[in-house]
Amino acid sequence: MKVAIVANNVPHTQKVKDRLIQKFIDRHFDIDQQAPDVVVTIGGDGTLLSAFHQYKDRVDKIRFVGVHTGHLGFYTDWRDDEIDDLVVSLQSDNGQSVSYPLLEVQVKYQNEAQREVYTALNEVVLRRSGTTMMTDVYIGGEFFERFRGDGLCVATPTGSTAYNKSLGGAVVHPSLNVIQLTEISSINNRVFRTLSSPMIIAPNDWITIEPEGAEDFILSVDSDSYPKSKITEIKFKVSKKKIHFAKYRHTHFWRRVQDSFIGDGYDN
Known part of the structure; x- marks a missing residue:
């Protein structure tokens, strides 16, 4: 599998990126920023939006995976402390995806x-x-x-x-x-x-x-x-x-909406 990484410039995000690159190297992934099969974004929804436009001419040929280093976003399914699990999921990838208009x-x-x-x-x-x-x-x-x-x-x-x-x-x-x-x-x-x-x-x-x-x-x-x-x-x-997201663990859309705008608790 050929993977690319797109990350924002926040220092914590850059540390997560460095850790992920090393894990990819240790597990013999092919890091290809030009023609990847999967693009992993690290940051938030803005980072994934930027990655989409960076690869928009290849959007039908690639899948995206989002790692969030802040709050859960609408395009990010993984937390920054779960990259070991993400790498395992990539290793066992079977090509499944979910697509959005x-x-x-x-x-x-x-x-x-x-x-x-x-x-x-x-x-x-x-x-x-x-x-x-x-x-x-x-x-x-x-x-x-x-x-x-x-x-x-x-x-x-x-x-x-x-x-x-x-x-x-x-x-x-x-x-x-x-x-x-x-x-x-x-x-x-x-x-x-x-x-x-x-x-x-x-x-x-x-x-x-x-x-x-x-x-x-x-x-x-x-x-x-x-x-x-x-x-x-x-x-x-x-x-x-359409844009395609790798379907390793895709958060339910209404769960994202609830988490982003309402939260887990409410005042009586």
């Missing part, structure tokens, strides 16, 4: 013939810098609404627990092959009306938005921002690709 984004810029294509694990956000954004929204090719507000967020099911949730979006189980559109501070009055509710979009439907007028849009794909020339159209759809 990704988001495909096609962006058309003014005066550019080719669309830019991005893939997101969590979400894509479109905003304007310092003023109201206006855009027509189409679902499945049919006009749905004219949006006015701060911006729009399109999230995957796994991303539904991130920025999308803070916007009032629904938490969606990652076994559902869907995406979610959530408004950011929409303007609703006697003149301007939007649905003002998150929408779950089926896998066979595109979301198309056509922003109006400005050249100061900021497009964010997961943790990366793309301020660029005028955006004339963006299309969103459930990607044909």
